[in-house]
Amino acid sequence: xxxxxxxxxxxxxxxxxxxxxxxxxxxxxxxxxxxxxxxxxxxxxxxxxxxxxxxxxxxxxxxxxxxxxxxxxxxxxxxxxxxxxxxxxxxxxxxxxxxxxxxxxxxxxxxxxxxxxxxxxxxxxxxxxxxxxxxxxxxxxxxxxxxxxxxxxxxxxxxxxxxxxxxxxxxxxxxxxxxxxxxxxxxxxxxxxxxxxxxxxxxxxxxxxxxxxxxxxxxxxxxxxxxxxxxxxxxxxxxxxxxxxxxxxxxxxxxxxxxxxxxxxxxxxxxxxxxxxxxxxxxxxxxxxxxxxxxxxxxxxxxxxxxxxxxxxxxxxxxxxxxxxxxxxxxxxxxxxxxxxxxxxxxxxxxxxxxxxxxxxxxxxxxxxxxxxxxxxxxxxxxxxxxxxxxxxxxxxxxxxxxxxxxxxxxxxxxxxxxxxxxxxxxxxxxxxxxxxxxxxxxxxxxxxxxxxxxxxxxxxxxxxxxxxxxxxxxx
Amino acid sequence: xxxxxxxxxxxxxxxxxxxxxxxxxxxxxxxxxxxxxxxxxxxxxxxxxxxxxxxxxxxxxxxxxxxxxxxxxxxxxxxxxxxxxxxxxxxxxxxxxxxxxxxxxxxxxxxxxxxxxxxxxxxxxxxxxxxxxxxxxxxxx
Numbered sequence: 001x002x003x004x005x006x007x008x009x010x011x012x013x014x015x016x017x018x019x020x021x022x023x024x025x026x027x028x029x030x031x032x033x034x035x036x037x038x039x040x041x042x043x044x045x046x047x048x049x050x051x052x053x054x055x056x057x058x059x060x061x062x063x064x065x066x067x068x069x070x071x072x073x074x075x076x077x078x079x080x081x082x083x084x085x086x087x088x089x090x091x092x093x094x095x096x097x098x099x100x101x102x103x104x105x106x107x108x109x110x111x112x113x114x115x116x117x118x119x120x121x122x123x124x125x126x127x128x129x130x131x132x133x134x135x136x137x138x139x140x141x142x143x144x145x146x147x148x149x150x151x152x153x154x155x156x157x158x159x160x161x162x163x164x165x166x167x168x169x170x171x172x173x174x175x176x177x178x179x180x181x182x183x184x185x186x187x188x189x190x191x192x193x194x195x196x197x198x199x200x201x202x203x204x205x206x207x208x209x210x211x212x213x214x215x216x217x218x219x220x221x222x223x224x225x226x227x228x229x230x231x232x233x234x235x236x237x238x239x240x241x242x243x244x245x246x247x248x249x250x251x252x253x254x255x256x257x258x259x260x261x262x263x264x265x266x267x268x269x270x271x272x273x274x275x276x277x278x279x280x281x282x283x284x285x286x287x288x289x290x291x292x293x294x295x296x297x298x299x300x301x302x303x304x305x306x307x308x309x310x311x312x313x314x315x316x317x318x319x320x321x322x323x324x325x326x327x328x329x330x331x332x333x334x335x336x337x338x339x340x341x342x343x344x345x346x347x348x349x350x351x352x353x354x355x356x357x358x359x360x361x362x363x364x365x366x367x368x369x370x371x372x373x374x375x376x377x378x379x380x381x382x383x384x385x386x387x388x389x390x391x392x393x394x395x396x397x398x399x400x401x402x403x404x405x406x407x408x409x410x411x412x413x414x415x416x417x418x419x420x421x422x423x424x425x426x427x428x429x430x431x432x433x434x435x436x437x438x439x440x441x442x443x444x445x446x447x448x449x450x451x452x453x454x455x456x457x458x459x460x461x462x463x464x465x466x467x468x469x470x471x472x473x474x475x476x
Numbered sequence: 477x478x479x480x481x482x483x484x485x486x487x488x489x490x491x492x493x494x495x496x497x498x499x500x501x502x503x504x505x506x507x508x509x510x511x512x513x514x515x516x517x518x519x520x521x522x523x524x525x526x527x528x529x530x531x532x533x534x535x536x537x538x539x540x541x542x543x544x545x546x547x548x549x550x551x552x553x554x555x556x557x558x559x560x561x562x563x564x565x566x567x568x569x570x571x572x573x574x575x576x577x578x579x580x581x582x583x584x585x586x587x588x589x590x591x592x593x594x595x596x597x598x599x600x601x602x603x604x605x606x607x608x609x610x611x612x613x614x615x616x617x
Contacts, residue, residue: 066489067490069596069616094593094616131587132587190550239554249596265596265597406487406488407589408487409487434587436587436588
């Protein structure tokens with residue numbers, strides 16, 4: 001991207017002044033090389049977001065921003081319901097509440113060295129992964145409603161976890177305001193065999209170890225120490241979320257003009273928060289958030305079973321669970337007053353700073369864990385929310401690496417078997433049902449997550465706490 | 477109906493696009509559907525032994541393409557099937573189709589990725605100056 005398009009505020013803050021139909025300015029957080037490498041489409045998309053009714057402050061793009069649908073992936077925008085603000089199905093995306101959770105294992109890298117193959121087999125055997133895999137839990141209509149209402153809380157009630165898990169999940173594991181009545185029969189039907197499945201694409205379950213600690217006091221508060229083995233689970237709301245996204249995207253795109261909304265791009269599909277469609281979407285989208293939370297909770301249960309089989313007596317405690325495709329009602333201080341705003345984070349992670357009342361007591365002083373997934377075979381990071389992130393981007397940070405290369409290019413360049421062998425030489429075990437899938441997810445097909453995390457840290461969006469390196473990766 | 481491969485994939489940073497060409501609208505929709513299936517697996521790996529019938533209707537051709545592709549995605553997801561051959565009839569703005577394929581076998585098909593849905597991004601259905609139909613959009617995977 002041409003940096004002359006921006007007014008540079010500091011090392012990592014690039015502002016686009018409001019012009020044309022933009023109601024507010026836009027800001028991209030990135031270092032110079034990230035912004036130079038960023039797709040021009042991010043500029044176009046973030047300025048489009050800035051034209052939407054009721055937007056507050058700025059339209060933001062995170063350091064990992066790339067070309068998305070309507071919103072860029074890595075887009076953050078807040079809307080005021082009292083100022084005609086909108087809710088956008090395009091601003092949440094298809095994989096509603098896709099996110100990451102991280103579990104402590106209580107084991108060290110040395111403890112698992114000799115049993116890594118067995119652990120990989122056990123995890124791969126227990127956690128359904130890839131297209132065509134089905135879960136073991138099939139829900140009837142009543143149970144489906146309960147799950148959509150209560151999320152991870154429902155899953156824990158069914159025996160798939162502990163009340164402590166809920167403390168360590170956004171929304172305490174249960175998104176309020178879900179309205180399962182707004183979830184179509186098609187969406188329910190699509191989900192019926194998909195509870196407790198990982199999915200495919202960039203979703204994974206990884207066994208990792210803490211390879212570097214940057215911020216000792218926060219790492220201690222997060223109970224992370226050099227050499228600790230953790231498990232990260234990255235997946236979302238499965239078919240239910242995809243179907244809700246599909247249906248509301250079409251409905252909002254085709255009805256926008258009835259609400260007097262001019263869409264610069266149909267993919268920005270939205271409706272006024274206070275409209276019937278807006279409320280209907282919020283009810284369905286929050287149900288999908290619960291579906292994602294329940295799904296990650298069930299996979300947590302399967303992961304615990306796998307660990308107990310290979311390492312009897314191990315206890316896996318949840319560090320935290322974050323979602324990165326959501327729209328949430330949150331209080332934010334803007335222009336000297338606190339307002340309730342609908343914050344869209346599309347490929348962006350909530351990053352509440354120290355003292356935030358939403359955080360469980362054990363984490364409140366340190367700030368919210370911000371879990372950043374890398375690509376297969378590369379590092380992941382754990383950051384912590386900062387106080388200044390509230391002013392920087394409504395308490396939001398980046399979510400991952402973002403692709404550097406299309407699937408088609410990756411498939412042309414690598415073979416799956418070659419990638420698996422290469423990673424094995426580096427001490428990383430891959431289990432996947434699809435060699436083609438592995439080739440398309442090749443580590444070098446993604447951007448360098450470290451540069452993204454450094455920029456987020458520098459910009460004050462979140463503080464770097466620890467780096468994780470993979471040992472085992474189950475890939476869908 | 478002809479099924480000479482006349483489709484391609486569009487480059488998209490995070491995802492992938494599908495594009496089909498045809499001498500008429502129905503043919504372009506068939507080719508776009510083949511392009512969609514080949515995002516997941518190689519078409520020649522799909523045995524077209526079982527068939528499913530679908531219908532959709534939309535006020536504009538581009539919405540009809542969106543609905544058509546999303547209907548295939550839905551059938552793939554809920555029947556756990558992959559489709560390698562399509563028959564399509566379009567009358568006015570009403571589409572009727574048969575999808576031919578088989579139940580997904582991970583070992584045989586090596587499915588690369590699951591498709592979440594068709595998007596409005598790059599969604600276009602148009603006729604070129606030479607009279608050829610083009611049907612395309614980006615899909616989220």
